[in-house]
Amino acid sequence: MSQENILTVKNLVMHFGGIKALNDVTFDIKRGSVSALIGPNGAGKTTVFNCLTGFYKATGGQIELNAGGRTTSVIKVLGESFQVSDFFSPIAFWSRLKYKMFGGSHLVNRAGLARTFQNIRLFKEMSVVENLLVAQHMRVNRSMFAGILNTKGFRESEEEALQRAFYWLGVVNLTEFANRLAGELSYGQQRRLEIARAMCTNPEIVCLDEPAAGLNPSETEELTSMIRYLRDKHNTTVLLIEHDMGMVMQISDYIVVLDHGEVIAKGGPDDIKSNPKVIAAYLGAEEDEEVSL
Amino acid sequence: MSQSTGIDIKQSLVDTVIAGLMALIVFGPIVGVLLDGYDFNLQTGNVAGLVGVVMMGRFAVSLFFQSQAGRNFLYRQASKNDGVTVTAPDYKSNLRWIIPVVMVLGLIVPFIASKYVLTVVILGLIYVLLGLGLNIVVGLAGLLDLGFVGFYAIGAYGLALGYENLGIGFWTMLPLAAIMAAVAGAILGFPVLRMHGDYLAIVTLGFGEIIRLVLTNWTSFTHGPNGVSAPLPTLFGLEFNRRASEGNIPFHEFFGLKYDSGFKYIFVYLILFLVVWAVLYVKHRLTKMPVGRAWEALREDEIACRSLGLNHVLVKLSAFMLGASTGGIAGVFFASYQGFVNPSSFTFFESALILAIVVLGGMGSTLGVVLAAFFLTVMPEILREFADYRVLMFGVLMVVMMIWKPRGLVRVTRTGFATRKGTVK
Numbered sequence A: 001m002s003q004e005n006i007l008t009v010k011n012l013v014m015h016f017g018g019i020k021a022l023n024d025v026t027f028d029i030k031r032g033s034v035s036a037l038i039g040p041n042g043a044g045k046t047t048v049f050n051c052l053t054g055f056y057k058a059t060g061g062q063i064e065l066n067a068g069g070r071t072t073s074v075i076k077v078l079g080e081s082f083q084v085s086d087f088f089s090p091i092a093f094w095s096r097l098k099y100k101m102f103g104g105s106h107l108v109n110r111a112g113l114a115r116t117f118q119n120i121r122l123f124k125e126m127s128v129v130e131n132l133l134v135a136q137h138m139r140v141n142r143s144m145f146a147g148i149l150n151t152k153g154f155r156e157s158e159e160e161a162l163q164r165a166f167y168w169l170g171v172v173n174l175t176e177f178a179n180r181l182a183g184e185l186s187y188g189q190q191r192r193l194e195i196a197r198a199m200c201t202n203p204e205i206v207c208l209d210e211p212a213a214g215l216n217p218s219e220t221e222e223l224t225s226m227i228r229y230l231r232d233k234h235n236t237t238v239l240l241i242e243h244d245m246g247m248v249m250q251i252s253d254y255i256v257v258l259d260h261g262e263v264i265a266k267g268g269p270d271d272i273k274s275n276p277k278v279i280a281a282y283l284g285a286e287e288d289e290e291v292s293l
Numbered sequence B: 001m002s003q004s005t006g007i008d009i010k011q012s013l014v015d016t017v018i019a020g021l022m023a024l025i026v027f028g029p030i031v032g033v034l035l036d037g038y039d040f041n042l043q044t045g046n047v048a049g050l051v052g053v054v055m056m057g058r059f060a061v062s063l064f065f066q067s068q069a070g071r072n073f074l075y076r077q078a079s080k081n082d083g084v085t086v087t088a089p090d091y092k093s094n095l096r097w098i099i100p101v102v103m104v105l106g107l108i109v110p111f112i113a114s115k116y117v118l119t120v121v122i123l124g125l126i127y128v129l130l131g132l133g134l135n136i137v138v139g140l141a142g143l144l145d146l147g148f149v150g151f152y153a154i155g156a157y158g159l160a161l162g163y164e165n166l167g168i169g170f171w172t173m174l175p176l177a178a179i180m181a182a183v184a185g186a187i188l189g190f191p192v193l194r195m196h197g198d199y200l201a202i203v204t205l206g207f208g209e210i211i212r213l214v215l216t217n218w219t220s221f222t223h224g225p226n227g228v229s230a231p232l233p234t235l236f237g238l239e240f241n242r243r244a245s246e247g248n249i250p251f252h253e254f255f256g257l258k259y260d261s262g263f264k265y266i267f268v269y270l271i272l273f274l275v276v277w278a279v280l281y282v283k284h285r286l287t288k289m290p291v292g293r294a295w296e297a298l299r300e301d302e303i304a305c306r307s308l309g310l311n312h313v314l315v316k317l318s319a320f321m322l323g324a325s326t327g328g329i330a331g332v333f334f335a336s337y338q339g340f341v342n343p344s345s346f347t348f349f350e351s352a353l354i355l356a357i358v359v360l361g362g363m364g365s366t367l368g369v370v371l372a373a374f375f376l377t378v379m380p381e382i383l384r385e386f387a388d389y390r391v392l393m394f395g396v397l398m399v400v401m402m403i404w405k406p407r408g409l410v411r412v413t414r415t416g417f418a419t420r421k422g423t424v425k
Helices: A045-052 A084-088 A090-102 A105-110 A128-135 A144-149 A152-171 A187-200 A217-234 A245-251 A269-273 A276-283 B009-032 B044-066 B068-078 B098-112 B115-140 B149-166 B170-192 B198-217 B262-286 B290-300 B302-307 B312-338 B348-361 B366-382 B384-404
Strands: A005-016 A019-030 A034-038 A060-067 A070-073 A113-115 A205-209 A237-241 A254-259 A262-267 B033-036 B039-042
Touching: A005 A045, A005 A237, A019 A045, A019 A237, A019 A254, A019 A262, A034 A045, A034 A217, A034 A245, A045 A205, A045 A237, A084 A090, A105 A113, A105 B302, A113 A187, A128 A152, A128 A187, A128 B290, A144 A152, A144 B262, A144 B290, A152 A187, A187 A205, A187 A217, A217 A237, A217 A245, A245 A269, A254 A269, A254 A276, A262 A269, A262 A276, B009 B033, B009 B044, B044 B068, B098 B115, B098 B262, B115 B262, B115 B290, B115 B312, B115 B348, B115 B366, B149 B170, B149 B198, B149 B312, B149 B348, B170 B198, B170 B312, B198 B348, B262 B290, B262 B312, B262 B366, B290 B302, B290 B312, B302 B312, B348 B366, B348 B384, B366 B384
Parallel strands: A034 A237, A034 A254, A113 A205, A205 A237
Antiparallel strands: A005 A019, A005 A060, A060 A070, A254 A262, B033 B039
């Protein structure tokens, strides 16, 4: 649990009823790296993502997020069930009760982890800028009175939020679409907007769920440079799920390969390319075909 | 658009004949046959008249839809382009002048209108308040609330019972009712707002009924169906009754006027008018504030909201509480203006009516809600003769609206933002 690792996943287990979606998944993500989570369909990649971002409550294991100068246990903030010992320790009791009542995946985001979705989840009937303003909810002036009276402080805070929104629109190349409805944008633009929206929450690590799905080669190229920009200019750690092997191998510093809910390999792109287990998982085990990834 | 221009008279005639036959089938037995004991008389004249009207109407409509204007109209209706639009950053509505005009007219109304008209307008304004309150919950936050009348009842009974038991007057109760309704909203909301859609609708439906049943059955406190009387507002302690309570001077004596029961309605109207404008302003500001944006975002996609660090339960709760408090304020005005409340004013039909106002006006649209509230409260008064068919008309109206204007009368626009350079600190 060193400061070097922004995300530590230990023995993560996720069961849906009798189905073991994840079985003892362990990996670390280094601060400032671009990491990828790959694996065949149904390997459990998105399940890992949903556990990391707090959308599923993991059945067992530990997920620790080292961001914003503190360590957050993702499973704890989702609200755990009461233990016998809690009834003897008021502090533990209150902390659990607090997370049970007010906990949830939003706390994971506030702790510094943002995500995008495999199937785009924009606010379709709101304008592009408003999508980015909503993402800054936790940073703007939320006082009811200041807002209703439209005080100077409120206007300044809104202006700052707008500046930040337009900055990110510039980064993802959508400035000219600022006043369009998010739902009217093309697929590739929506994907980019979703990344911008995630970045507006000021995360230290951003998890992208298949960001290149449905993009054409030139858009994928653009996306690759954008991800580099996030890492280099904003010091953001990027964790992505991707099926586009060309892109994954080109961009990633570190790759975790999942199959049937287990980590079968992890390491740099070169190790993964030549790993026989990975090749077997993708192409079947029996033949010794040449695989070009 | 369409290939053939020009008017096809033959087509129109065919349409006319078909419409005439249908009218004959519909009106023939209803209008044409008059029972007379065991016998009946044929009233061919009436039938012919009605069928003639229908045929002429159909012919005219058919011709109109074949003309260029009619085609354009059909084209506009067929393309369901009544969704949300984003206005340009420097957009100013051409109808801006209407706000001061309405303000001035509104201030003149009580002094020229008859007492009856004034009471109808007061009722309309109360429904505007209710519509605005529910519009926050349903229109902005997308939470289907079928028990909104519960908060209305809390406001109304708050004033009546507060006056009876604690001697609390109108002015104290106005903010207090807002707080009480908001607290009730929070108590109801916190456990149930984790549900969404249909489940929430059922729970709120239950809440509205619980409030009504408590008011009906807790006779020792609420006097049950007999109801409670409620006080009128006072002007700096001056009362509007013919005779003031002990130690007070009535309004008309203080100013040396002749007593007129219209004074109290004028006064209630003026306060209500100001409160409605205040609520409209707050609503206008809310949609530009982080919390308003959060509500709309929540309506669009709850999961995305959570992934952006918004606590969905608290955001929903704030919408629920603010909506409820507006309902509570409306309740106080209702009780004060009626002078009397009983549980029969807070039935499910009332909730449905408020919901209809929101849906008819356009979810999230302020102007639409104001228009719809007036329409749905003033129309039944104008069409008193058809009072029996009120609910039927209401149903027909809803069906027609859902087919042609599912997004409501007034379409929602979003304000654009001027493009900036963009910096990040």
